[in-house]
Amino acid sequence: xxxxxxxxxxxxxxxVRQYCMEHGEHYRYAxxxxxxxxxNICRWFAVVRSGxxxxxxxxxxxSLRVTGFSLSNDMVTDYVRSFLLGKPCLTSIIxxxxxxxxxxxxxxxxxxxxxxxxxxxxxxxxxxLDEAYRRxxxxxxxxxxxxxxxxxxHCPRDINQVALNExxxxxxxxxxxxxxxxxEIMKEKPKHP
Numbered sequence: 001x002x003x004x005x006x007x008x009x010x011x012x013x014x015x016v017r018q019y020c021m022e023h024g025e026h027y028r029y030a031x032x033x034x035x036x037x038x039x040n041i042c043r044w045f046a047v048v049r050s051g052x053x054x055x056x057x058x059x060x061x062x063s064l065r066v067t068g069f070s071l072s073n074d075m076v077t078d079y080v081r082s083f084l085l086g087k088p089c090l091t092s093i094i095x096x097x098x099x100x101x102x103x104x105x106x107x108x109x110x111x112x113x114x115x116x117x118x119x120x121x122x123x124x125x126x127x128x129l130d131e132a133y134r135r136x137x138x139x140x141x142x143x144x145x146x147x148x149x150x151x152x153x154h155c156p157r158d159i160n161q162v163a164l165n166e167x168x169x170x171x172x173x174x175x176x177x178x179x180x181x182x183x184e185i186m187k188e189k190p191k192h193p
Contacts, residue, residue, distance in 0.1 A: 014125060017075055019112050020047050024102040027069035029053075035076060038092040042082035045109045048074050051099025052158065054166055056089045066169035067091060071158035077106060079128060084121070096162060144171040145181050152185065 024047070029035065035053060036042035053076050055068040070076035070093075078089040083106055113120040138147060148171055151159050159167070168178035 014030050015116055016045075016112055017047055018107055019108070020045060020075075020104050021102055022167070023108075024104040027102065027103050031095055031097050031099075033095050035093040035095070036078055036082070036158050038090060039088050041086065041088055042093070043106055044103045045075065045077040045106050046101035046103035048072050048076055049100040049102060052096045052161060053093050054096045054162075054170075055093055057091045063193060064092070064169075066166045068101075069096075069162065069166075069170070071155050071161075076101070079107070079124075082106060083109065084125065089145045096166060106178035139172070144173045144177065145184060147171055148178075148181050148185065 010132075026049075029051070035044055035046065038056075038058060048070055050072055052072070053070040053072075054066050056064040058065050059065050069089075076093060077083060077089070078093065081087045081089050113124075138150075142150075148167070151167075164178060164182075165175055166177045171181070173176060173181070
C-alpha cells in the first residue's frame with residue numbers, strides 16, 4: 001500500500017514498528033495536543049493507529065505552517081533533531097484530530113536500532129534524506145495541483161480526514177486556491193452510473 005511517507009515502507013524499519021506495537025503503550029492524543037512542541041526535545045516514537053499528526057513550523061509572522069503529516073500506520077517522531085542530534089525540534093508535531101497511537105520512549109528506539117544492524121542509523125538517515133530531498137525538489141518542479149494529486153494517490157482515505165486549511169498550508173496555497181484545486185480534481189473523477 002502506498003503511503004505519503006514512502007520511506008516508512010522499508011523492511012529494515014519494520015522491526016522498530018513491530019517492537020513498538022508489541023511493547024508500547026496505547027495513548028490517545030486529543031485534537032491539538034502535541035507529541036512534541038517546537039523548541040523541545042521529542043521523547044516519543046509512535047505508530048499512528050487512527051487519526052493523524054501534522055508537523056508545523058512557526059512562520060516569521062507567527063502563524064503555523066504545515067510542513068508534513070503522519071497518517072494512519074505511519075511512524076512518527078522528530079527523527080533528525082531529537083533522535084539523531086539530541087537537539088530541540090524545529091517543528092511542533094500536533095494531533096490534527098483525536099489520534100490513537102502506540103508509543104515507546106525514543107531511547108528504546110536507539111537500543112533497538114543498535115541491536116538490528118551496525119549501519120541501521122546510516123541507512124535510515126540516508127533514506128529519510130532522499131525523501132526530504134525529493135519533497136524539496138517537488139516544491140520547485142510540481143504545481144500545487146500535482147502535489148495534491150500525489151497526496152490523493154498515496155493516501156486517499158486518510159487525506160480526507162485532514163482539515164482543508166491544513167492541506168492548503170501544506171501545499172503552500174491559500175484556502176481559496178486549494179478549493180479551486182480540489183474542485184478541479186473532483187471534475188476529473190469519472191462519474192459512476
